[in-house]
Amino acid sequence: MAAVATAHLVRARELHRASRWEEACAEYAAADAEEPLVVEDLEAFAEAAQVSARGDEAVALLHRVFDLRVSAGELEDAAQVAFWLWWALLNTNEIVEASGWLKQTSRTLGPAMATSLWLKIPEAMFHATTGNRARADELLRAIVDEGQGEVVPWALSLWGQTLIDDGRPQDGLDHLEEAMAIATHGLSPRVTPWIYCAAVRGCFLARDFARARAWNRSMARWLDSLSSLGGAYLGNCRIYRSRLMFLNGAWPDALEEIAAVCTDLDGYTGWVCGHAYYQLGEVRRLRGEWDAAEDAYRRAAEHGCPTQPGLALLRLAEGDIDASEAGVRRALTEVTARPDRLDLLKAVVSIYLEEGKIEAARDAVTEFEEITGELTTPVIEAETSAIRGALALSEGDPGSALPLLRQAAGTWQEQDAPHEVAKLNVLIGQACRALADHDGARLEFSAARETFERLGARPDLAQLDRIVAATDAGSETHGLTRREIEVLCLIARGKANRAIANELHLSERTVHRHVSNIFTKLNVDSRTAAVAYGIRHRIVEKGTL
Numbered sequence: 001m002a003a004v005a006t007a008h009l010v011r012a013r014e015l016h017r018a019s020r021w022e023e024a025c026a027e028y029a030a031a032d033a034e035e036p037l038v039v040e041d042l043e044a045f046a047e048a049a050q051v052s053a054r055g056d057e058a059v060a061l062l063h064r065v066f067d068l069r070v071s072a073g074e075l076e077d078a079a080q081v082a083f084w085l086w087w088a089l090l091n092t093n094e095i096v097e098a099s100g101w102l103k104q105t106s107r108t109l110g111p112a113m114a115t116s117l118w119l120k121i122p123e124a125m126f127h128a129t130t131g132n133r134a135r136a137d138e139l140l141r142a143i144v145d146e147g148q149g150e151v152v153p154w155a156l157s158l159w160g161q162t163l164i165d166d167g168r169p170q171d172g173l174d175h176l177e178e179a180m181a182i183a184t185h186g187l188s189p190r191v192t193p194w195i196y197c198a199a200v201r202g203c204f205l206a207r208d209f210a211r212a213r214a215w216n217r218s219m220a221r222w223l224d225s226l227s228s229l230g231g232a233y234l235g236n237c238r239i240y241r242s243r244l245m246f247l248n249g250a251w252p253d254a255l256e257e258i259a260a261v262c263t264d265l266d267g268y269t270g271w272v273c274g275h276a277y278y279q280l281g282e283v284r285r286l287r288g289e290w291d292a293a294e295d296a297y298r299r300a301a302e303h304g305c306p307t308q309p310g311l312a313l314l315r316l317a318e319g320d321i322d323a324s325e326a327g328v329r330r331a332l333t334e335v336t337a338r339p340d341r342l343d344l345l346k347a348v349v350s351i352y353l354e355e356g357k358i359e360a361a362r363d364a365v366t367e368f369e370e371i372t373g374e375l376t377t378p379v380i381e382a383e384t385s386a387i388r389g390a391l392a393l394s395e396g397d398p399g400s401a402l403p404l405l406r407q408a409a410g411t412w413q414e415q416d417a418p419h420e421v422a423k424l425n426v427l428i429g430q431a432c433r434a435l436a437d438h439d440g441a442r443l444e445f446s447a448a449r450e451t452f453e454r455l456g457a458r459p460d461l462a463q464l465d466r467i468v469a470a471t472d473a474g475s476e477t478h479g480l481t482r483r484e485i486e487v488l489c490l491i492a493r494g495k496a497n498r499a500i501a502n503e504l505h506l507s508e509r510t511v512h513r514h515v516s517n518i519f520t521k522l523n524v525d526s527r528t529a530a531v532a533y534g535i536r537h538r539i540v541e542k543g544t545l
Contacts, residue, residue, distance in 0.1 A: 008034065009041060019189065019226045021048040025057070039068040043081070050084065051189045051234075053268055055092045059085060075109055079116035080151075082109070084190065086122055092270045093304055098122075117147045121155060128162045131336060136162050150191045153179040157198035161205070165337040169206035169375065176202045180215060192222065193237050200240040205339035207379035209247060209415045216244050235261045236272045239279050246283060249418040251455050255283050262299075274305025281307070285314050286419070288458030290505050306331065309347035316351055317459050319483035319506055319514060324351050338371050342383070345371075349387045353394045354481055365391050382411035390427055398434035405431060419460075422451035426464055462486075478537060479521040485539060487514040492531045492540045 012027035028045035031037060037045060046061035062085040069078035082105040089098035102122055106113045113119055120139050128136035140162070143155035156179035163172030176199045183195040196219040203212030219237055226234070238261045245254035258280045265273045281296030293314055297307045308331035315324035328348050335341050345368045352361035365387050372380050389404030405428045412420040429444030445468055452461040466486055480488065483504075490500045497511045504511070519525060522533045534540040 006031075009037070012041075013044070016044055016048055021052040021189070022054075024048045025052060025054060039065060039072070042068070046084070047188065047190055050088055051193075053235075053265070055088060055268070055270075058088045062088060070108060075112035076116065079105075079109055079112055080118045083116075083118040083121060091272065092268075117143045117151050117155075121151075121158065124155075124162075125158060128158070128165070133162055133166045150187055153182040153187065153195055154191055156182075157195050157202075160202050161198055164202050164205045164339065167338045167371070167373070167375070169208070169377065172202055173206055173208060173211065180218070184218065193234055196222065197236045197240060200237075200244070204240070204243065207339075207377055207383070209244075209379065209417070212240075212244055213248075213416075216241060235265055235276060239272070239276050242279055242283075247419075248416050249451075249455060251283065251287065251457075255280075255287070258283060262296075271304055274300045274303030277303065278305050278307065278310060281314075282310050285310060285317065286459070287456050288317075288462075290314060290318060306335075309344050312351065313347055316354060319487075319504065319510055321351065321355055321481070321483075325355070342368060342371060342380075346383065346387060349390065353390060356394075356479070356481070358391070358394055361391055361394070378411045379415060382408040385411075386424060386427075389431075393427060393431055393434070396434075398431035402428065402431045402435070418451050419455055419457060422448040422455075422457070423460065425451070426460075426467065430467065478533075478539060480518060480539065484514050484518050484521070487511060488518055488530060488534050489540045491515070491518075491527050492534060 008027045008031035012024050012031055015021075015024035015027060025045065025048050028037065028041065028048065032042070032045065036042075042061060043065045046058050046065055049055075049058040049061055062081055066078055066081045066085060069075070069081055082101070086098050086101055086105075089095075089101060102119070105119070109116070120143055124136045124139040124143075127133070127139070137159070140155050140159040144152055144159070147155065156175045160172040160175035160179065163169075163175065165172075179195050180199050183192055187195065196215070199215045200212055200219060203209065203215060220241065223234065223237060223241075238257055242254045242258040242261070245251075245257060258276060261276045262273075262280050265276055277296045277300035281293045281300060284290075284293035284296055293310075297311045297314070301307050309328055312324045312327035312331075315321075315327060325348075328344055328351060331344050332341070332348070335344060345364050348364040349361050349368075352358075352364060368387060369384060372384060385404040386408040389401040389408065392398070392401035392404065405424050409421050409424040409428065412424065425444045425448035429441040429448065432438075432440035432444060445464060448464055449461065451457075452464060463482065466482055466489075469489075486504065487500055490503065495503070497508050497515065500506070501508045501511045515527070515530075518530050522530055524530045524533055531540070
């Protein structure tokens with residue numbers, strides 16, 4: 001029996017060293033069934049289970065390791081095991097159990113609990129997420145100054161993200177860079193993914209996409225060295241790899257990557273799964289796959305992930321402006337982290353401008369500028385210029401809008417972000433048309449169309465068609481939103497409400513509301529009268545009947 005167990009154990013250790021963690025788990029389990037593993041092998045078994053997303057198994061194993069460490073009087077080692085057990089519970093959304101475990105640990109370890117640097121991390125994370133970032137800074141600084149080994153890069157990564165959330169992006173990126181420098185020299189499989197994910201995520205929060213690409217290359221080399229990419233730990237890395245692919249215009253690759261992550265995590269619970277489904281929803285939304293996007297956002301919510309601003313922008317695309325506005329306004333009451341708030345405010349500006357609520361959009365732009373303050377990174381400056389330019393265009397000041405929009409487009413071009421550039425091409429084209437530069441407008445619209453077609457951005461392409469049709473007819477909107485103009489054009493083609501709903505992927509109720517709004521705004525009482533008004537005032541083209 002002992003020889004069989006030894007063979008299993010030897011094989012388990014080999015597989016573990018080869019990063020083949022799922023296979024290692026099977027061999028560890030076989031060895032453990034023959035004869036209970038010693039504490040070092042049991043801890044390796046727990047690590048393999050944790051990395052390969054076998055959450056319940058990892059928790060059970062870590063409990064055994066903790067008890068063995070405590071029984072042997074190895075309280076410092078037991079404290080580190082307690083941290084990993086807390087982290088395993090947290091990653092499966094067992095928040096109450098995680099908190100209860102820390103309280104139980106405090107009673108078991110006594111003074112060793114207070115001196116453990118690993119167990120200062122949960123406290124620091126609590127203060128960071130509840131707004132007491134000064135205390136979080138104090139705790140994380142102590143860990144970095146006093147610590148040795150893997151607790152230092154872990155703390156640096158958490159500290160970097162906290163600083164970025166607090167509006168100190170350069171300080172935060174410096175801490176993440178230090179953690180990355182340590183990671184390149186080799187860390188355990190539980191720590192390495194956290195460092196890489198934190199680094200690339202921090203770059204996204206700080207809008208430093210050049211650095212994100214550089215760090216993503218490092219992460220990709222590490223991922224490509226592994227025999228399996230399964231599990232929540234590696235799934236989180238792959239989420240950010242998908243986001244970078246999407247930003248840089250590789251939409252099919254981004255979709256393939258994030259869809260694979262979601263499939264891999266099917267049945268898994270936790271915040272990583274929620275973030276994966278949110279990213280899938282974003283890709284689906286911008287491709288015009290609205291039912292699939294809706295389902296992805298629903299799955300994200302089920303796993304505790306916020307669904308804004310993506311869901312609000314989906315509602316905007318569907319023409320349900322009331323739901324769109326309500327969603328982002330509610331989210332703004334909850335979100336305090338500055339990078340996340342900036343994303344919400346950009347969506348708010350788009351929604352208010354679509355509604356024609358210029359004053360409300362102006363207030364959102366002002367708040368955006370107040371948050372960015374003295375932040376002068378190129379992308380933040382581009383984002384500010386873009387929303388200011390869009391606002392100026394809606395206010396009827398294309399001359400002021402144009403230089404702002406061109407500055408933003410130039411920055412996004414440097415960042416290799418074709419979709420962002422194409423959206424700005426559309427706005428620049430509208431500004432050129434308003435200034436009677438018809439050749440300039442045509443070139444901008446053509447550039448945008450080429451990019452939207454290449455990316456598969458069907459909603460953007462449809463919106464561009466509406467804008468070109470409206471501007472080519474030289475029409476004013478007469479108070480109608482873009483969606484209402486689209487509905488009016490379909491009415492002019494003889495479409496009934498149900499057919500319009502099918503074509504635009506809307507509910508009949510939403511179409512009925514649009515038709516009612518059209519009647520009110522144009523002061524007409526029938527579909528025929530609305531079409532006649534639209535043709536007379538060049539809102540729709542004469543050939544549509």
